Amino acid sequence: MIALLLALGSSVAYGCADFLGGLGARRAHVLRTVMIAAPASLVVELLLWPFLGASFGAGALGWGVASGFASAAAFALLYRTLALGPMNVLSPVTALVSAVLPVGVGLTQGEHLAVAGLVGLPLALVAVVLVSAGHGAGAARPSRTALLLALGAGAAIALQLIFLHQAPSGSGVAPLLVGRAVSSAVTLTAAGLMHRRLGPERPAYAMSAAAGMLDSVANLLFLLAARSGDLAVVAVITALYPAGTVLLARRVLAERIHPGQLVGLGTAAVAVSLLALT
DSSP states (O other), X not given: OHHHHHHHHHHHHHHHHHHHHHHHXXXXXXXXXXXXXXXXXXXXXXXXXXXXXXXXXXXXXXXXXXXHHHHHHHHHHHHHHHHHSOHHHHHHHHHHHHHXXXXXXXXXXXXXXXXXHHHXXXXXXXXXXXXXXXTTTTXXXXXXXXXXXXXXXXXXHHHHHHHHHHSOGGGBTHHHHHHHHHHHHHHHHHHHHTGGGSOSOOOXXXXXXXXXXXXXXXXXXXXXXXXXXXXHHHHHHHTTTHHHHHHHHHHHSOOOOOHHHHHHHHHHHHHHHHXXXX
């Protein structure tokens, strides 16, 4: 039950971070937004270090570095995917892949689910697709390149979660610190190499920093959830993060929640209830 609550918290934090990051990216080039968000995220993890501890053993360093590269790749592939569109087709693909791969890894590592979990898990995957899809999903066909990029973005997100899960349970926040340092270095290097293409627009500093902080909290909650529960369950609940983005868009931007998304939110509630019984 603790793992379930932590995973739900991670999902909410990811959804809020994506919402703020998306708004920030509307005002300036996405790399300008990430240049603020990544260091802000690292600062949060450094502040948590004295309270949660960190052991920089070989396992924590290795898996942390791997998660950092996966995180940087996820940012690049995800935003490139959404730039090509259509978002209402590609977003569900990305979210679904990011959920399915960790579920497969968890089950192959010997995790077992009760009957309620066997029903709740596929329901949660369906909810991920329904909540992610906007109005008119399926009306436009993505190009082969866009679809491959969406699959790659989902795989990169999934790998980040899997690598964090593989880090030693006694390493504290060390994998997060190492991973965020690596992804920040990669992002800042890319921004430096592309500085002439970033445009003159100034980033939304507060919004971008808030997105980075929330992303850091989401990573921490996922790590704690994965250490106290099954990866298969934790990953699929975390992948429900589009629900938070949809609800925030409704509240803040007055965007309409479409009938399919309402069905997805209801399906997610049922799935989480079933998974809580496992």
